[in-house]
Amino acid sequence: MANTLVKVWNDNSLEHIETFKGQEIKIPAHGYVTMNRHEAVEFKSQFKSPVFLKGGVPDPAHKKMIRVEPINDDKIEETQAPDDFDCQKCGFVAKSAAGLKSHIRANHLQSVADSELRKELSQEA
Numbered sequence: 659m660a661n662t663l664v665k666v667w668n669d670n671s672l673e674h675i676e677t678f679k680g681q682e683i684k685i686p687a688h689g690y691v692t693m694n695r696h697e698a699v700e701f702k703s704q705f706k707s708p709v710f711l712k713g714g715v716p717d718p719a720h721k722k723m724i725r726v727e728p729i730n731d732d733k734i735e736e737t738q739a740p741d742d743f744d745c746q747k748c749g750f751v752a753k754s755a756a757g758l759k760s761h762i763r764a765n766h767l768q769s770v771a772d773s774e775l776r777k778e779l780s781q782e783a
């Protein structure tokens with residue numbers, strides 16, 4: 659059943675563009691593409707770098723909102739969707755954007771690549 663096709667929906671109101679296995683996947687806003695099931699599950703769980711707003715908060719408008727829907731009656735093994743405020747470095751789940759920010763500040767400040775963001779985070783400490 660490895661070649662079973664499924665629909666991969668983009669539930670966001672922005673076009674979803676993501677590189678997957680060296681290929682650019684484009685899914686229109688509230689639209690879908692078809693993939694084989696195995697690839698779809700992998701694609702859905704693949705981490706996509708968030709787009710940060712000025713305050714260093716991940717932009718919810720760019721959140722990956724992928725939903726896999728079977729075309730046949732096959733059940734899809736759902737992988738857990740990422741939480742809104744989970745740490746991309748260690749998986750810590752914060753309850754708010756501010757909580758995530760202070761978590762990053764406390765744990766990952768040195769590994770924040772964006773120097774502007776790092777500066778901003780350290781100023782608030």
Ligand SMILES: [Zn+2]
Pocket residue numbers: 745746747748749750761762765766
């Ligand atoms: Zn972390």
